Amino acid sequence: MAVIEQIPPYIVWPIRHQVMYPEMDFDAIKLPDDENGMHLGLYENGKLISVVSLFSEGENLQFRKFATLDEFQGKGYGSQLLRFVIDEAKQQGFTRVWCNARTNASSFYQKFGFNETSVRFFKDGYDFVIMELLFKD
DSSP states (O other): OOEEEEEEEHHHHHHHHHHTTSSSSSGOOOOGGGGSEEEEEETTTTEEEEEEEEETTTTTEEEEEEEGGGGTTTTHHHHHHHHHHHHHHHHOOOOOEEEEGGGGGGGHHHHHTOEEEEEEEEEETTEEEEEEEEOOO
């Protein structure tokens, strides 16, 4: 059974590196504001397999560096973690959840009600689009 826990940033870094930017230097995957974020890890049978980092500003919650180990992708673990983030955001009164999504992953986020904005950019060899989920009163 999967368990989601809050974890320190140094625990998320190896999965971020392995899944998102294995060709980059390890320190490149660290965010300057990691110490100010909340980091979640999804464990299956005691093994950390999916991570996400959350950063709040006012009524907005941004999630960053959402990564699931390759061998566990497509098995619902990332979906479970994203549902948890959305539910927590609603409970805590956020009105918007957003992310910089790789364009090749936008359909994944659309399944959860996220919409693409008009903001697109290219960074670290990937095309991105800002996606958002707005909560209605």
